[in-house]
Amino acid sequence: MSSDQEIEHFPHPFYRALSEEKNVCYPRVIDDLIVQKVSCMIRAKPDWTTKYNNGETKKNWIAEMEGQLKIEPDYSPLHSADTIWKFIFEELEWYDKWGQETGFTMGPNENVLFSDCALDGDFRESLKKLVYEKLEDVPEDSKDWRPRSDNQVLDLIHPSLYPLQYGKTKVMTEKRFEVSKMIVTKDIPKYTHCLAKDYLSEDYQWLPSIFHVSKKDGGYDVDIQSYINNLDPMKYGNLYPLISSVFAKAVPGLNLLLTYLSNLERLRAEYPRYTYDPEVNYGYDDYWTDEIQRSWNCSGCESLDTEENDRIHDLYERREDYIDKSMFPLEFNTPACVVEKELDLADFGHLKVITKLSNIHLTPENPSYPGGPWQVEGKINEDIVAIVFYYYDSKNIGDSKVSLRNATISPYMTGFDGDEVIARRVFGIRNGDRLARFLGSVDCIENRLLIFPNVYQHRVEPFELVDKTKPGHRKILCFLLVDPNNQHTVATDKVPSQQQNQLADAITSSLGKPWNRTPTENSDLTESEFHYTMSQNEAKEVREKMMKERTPEKKDERSGSTAYTSFFSAKIC
Secondary structure (H helix, E strand, C coil): CCCCCCCCCCCCCCECCCCHHHCCCCCCCHHHHHHHHHHHHHHCCCCHHHCCCCHHHHHHHHHHCHHHCCCECCECCCCCHHHHHHHHHHHHHHHHHHHHHHCCEECCCCCCEEECCCCCHHHHHHHHHHHHHHHHCCCHHHCCECCCCCCCEEEEECCCCCCEECCCCEEECCCCEEECCCCCHHHCCCCCCCECHHHCCCCEECCCEEEEEEEECCEEEEEECCCECCECHHHHHHHHHHHHHHHHHHHHHHHHHHHHHHCCCCCCECCCCCCCCCCCCCCHHHHCCHHHHHHHHHHHHHHCCHHHHHHHHHHHHHHHHHHHHHCCCCCECCCCCCCCCCCCHHHCCEEEEEEEEEEEEEECCECEECCCCCECCCCCCCCEEEEEEEEEEEECECCCEEEEEEECCCHHHHCCCCCHHHHHHHHCCCCCCECEEEEEEEECCCCEEEEEECCEEEEECCEEECCCCCCEEEEEEEEEEECCCCCCCCCCCCCCCCEHHHHHHHHHHHHCCCCCCCCHHHHHHHHHHHCCCECHHHHHHHHHHHHHHCCCCHHHHHCCCCHHHCECCCCCC
């Protein structure tokens, strides 16, 4: 990408307002949510692409899912059922055509993609074998079980071990090594004035590697040009080509995802138009005093006497009836995404990518995994825009899913000047609801390559052993893609290895004989080379502090300080 080309950053979850100009945080009308839910249910059916045009199958699906044309019992669509089903089947046709053209399948929406055939069985077996031989088949006391995971999560490669530490880690500049400096908000384009402080670390940063992406033979080639943190290239160099091959297969999906993120996101249904009528609202605005508002906020209807309650509900019903009658007919947009500009990661050349490799192990004594929290990956320090999961090995594990949700802005910010009546009737949002909408789930099956944006929160759902008399496992290779336009995140091409053992091995190799750190003839080397390294115990202490920093406290859940901790507040409910 040329230096004079305008840099446009992708949507991120790292500031409260999210990225309004791309629609990724706009609330969806009820009909849009219903179509998304029902369409996702149909596309989860085996061989749906061969059945959706069959008249009898259509009738069966419509009958089967009749009760699904609501997002909750009280939230009915604004369209007729016939109109909604017509759009669903038109969208299914587009999904089918899109999948044939791209080789990927869409999840709940176009920002969630997966493929079950990007990598073949022989490759998967090679990866399983080499990871086991190099990283798993080690003495028990050498295994790095993730803290607080009840010995269920085994980290083989994790960026929280040996991270960059501001003020301590040595970083290469143009001419010399310097101690790393903490990033400040003025150095972060676009986020300066609205960055949520919870998402900026003053102490740590995960270290990405440099992945060079180029086009080759109709596909992509990836060359890892700096070390993967916690994967010594001298010891484990034969793992690097396999890891780069997986990322190369993910590049077409990442291109699709980032293309959609860089264009205006598709809204299936436009917002209905509504005009405020003072005649309908007569008595409501005057009656709703600050005193009644305070009482309502404390305990709702229970705080009001019968007469006040009756009057409020009368006003409420009158306004709701008017809203239904005064809204212009709501129209569905085209079922296809409209793309004005396409993006190709090969045009960026060098990317910053964080690599994780981990296993979840279950045993007859510990047969159930409780699931994980809702989370996004990293902080603004890492500037992660997209996530890739490759489920390369699964044995004796039951149904397993990863769920996704996205934060939304308040309906008040979409041009509606109404109150909770409109929020509930149009968007299905009640007073006190979290401003985050559940998108759906994707099955975590073996050989699935899953891609989604980090602007969505994700959560691993609980799962358990199928046969509880035998052990089981699920193994995952994960890539975290730093925003390709990012300028401030430091990568391993600028940071020497911080592992004392790795440095000692490198010196031993260069000397051609075992090297002892303590001899006096090596004292200068010891001081200069080892001052910025850590022992494994020191690195684990740093990891513990980093995990504490990155684990939100319970009190922050309703703070409103970040995109996912805001709640809708309205006059009445």
